[in-house]
Amino acid sequence: xxxxxxxxxxxxxxxxxxxxxxxxxxxxxxxxxxxxxxxxxxxxxxxxxxxxxxxxxxxxxxxxxxxxxxxxxxxxxxxxxxxxxxxxxxxxxxxxxxxxxxxxxxxxxxxxxxxxxxxxxxxxxxxxxxxxxxxxxxxxxxxxxxxxxxxxxxxxxxxxxxxxxxxxxxxxxxxxxxxxxxxxxxxxxx
Numbered sequence: 001x002x003x004x005x006x007x008x009x010x011x012x013x014x015x016x017x018x019x020x021x022x023x024x025x026x027x028x029x030x031x032x033x034x035x036x037x038x039x040x041x042x043x044x045x046x047x048x049x050x051x052x053x054x055x056x057x058x059x060x061x062x063x064x065x066x067x068x069x070x071x072x073x074x075x076x077x078x079x080x081x082x083x084x085x086x087x088x089x090x091x092x093x094x095x096x097x098x099x100x101x102x103x104x105x106x107x108x109x110x111x112x113x114x115x116x117x118x119x120x121x122x123x124x125x126x127x128x129x130x131x132x133x134x135x136x137x138x139x140x141x142x143x144x145x146x147x148x149x150x151x152x153x154x155x156x157x158x159x160x161x162x163x164x165x166x167x168x169x170x171x172x173x174x175x176x177x178x179x180x181x182x183x184x185x186x187x188x189x190x
Contacts, residue, residue, distance in 0.1 A: 009047055012037050017058045021101035025055045025109045025117065056120045059106035062099045063124035067131040069093055074135050082136045083146050090150055094157040104158055 003011065015036045019028040030051050034041040048054040073089035074082040094100050110118035133143045152172070156162075161169045 005047075008037075008039070008043075012039075012044060012047060012054075013058060013061060016054050017061065017098050017102055020055050020058050020105055021098045024105045025052065025114075028055070030054070052114075052116065055109070056106075056117065059102050059121060060124045062102035062106070063128050065099055066090065066093060066103070067128045071131055071135055078135065078137045080136075080138075083132075083138070083142070086132060086135070087146065087149070091153060094153055097157075100154060100157050104154060 012033065016028070016033045019033050019036075023029075028051075030044050031041050033054075034044045037044075044054065048057060070086035070089050073085040075085065077085060106117065106121040106124065110121040129143065129147060132147065133140070136143060136146075156172055161173055
């Protein structure tokens with residue numbers, strides 16, 4: 001059965017996400033992506049333009065999946081209740097190593113000094129930030145603290161810390177307890 005252009009695009013994105021998640025922008029091969037999809041490398045470029053544009057589409061999709069899942073978990077709640085639901089969903093989604101590693105690969109490529117990648121990853125992160133902020137409707141310091149813990153969860157998952165039986169690893173994996181943000185008030189958030 002022949003695939004539609006949209007189905008083929010989704011297929012390529014899925015394969016490319018796996019390749020970029022493990023090898024990064026510069027280590028992944030569009031030739032391998034094309035071969036796995038059963039198409040020519042030229043067709044990959046026809047659909048996505050460049051390898052970098054394909055990478056950025058994958059990174060943006062990973063950030064988008066995370067944001068959509070967190071918003072769905074929050075439902076109609078706001079405040080700390082929304083953050084609690086979004087945080088649980090985020091933690092659960094870290095089991096999806098492809099999504100996790102794509103976020104980290106995007107950030108690493110941005111940190112390596114590629115301005116185009118930096119701008120695109122910055123925009124993806126901004127959308128995630130704004131989705132959390134708009135849903136929770138809390139002050140910026142609370143949102144920052146929440147997302148900072150999320151970055152630590154990324155590091156823990158990427159390093160597979162549950163497999164490390166050391167005191168520091170156990171400490172890094174402690175759960176956030178209710179009331180963590182209680183000290184943040186209008187007076188302290190300046």
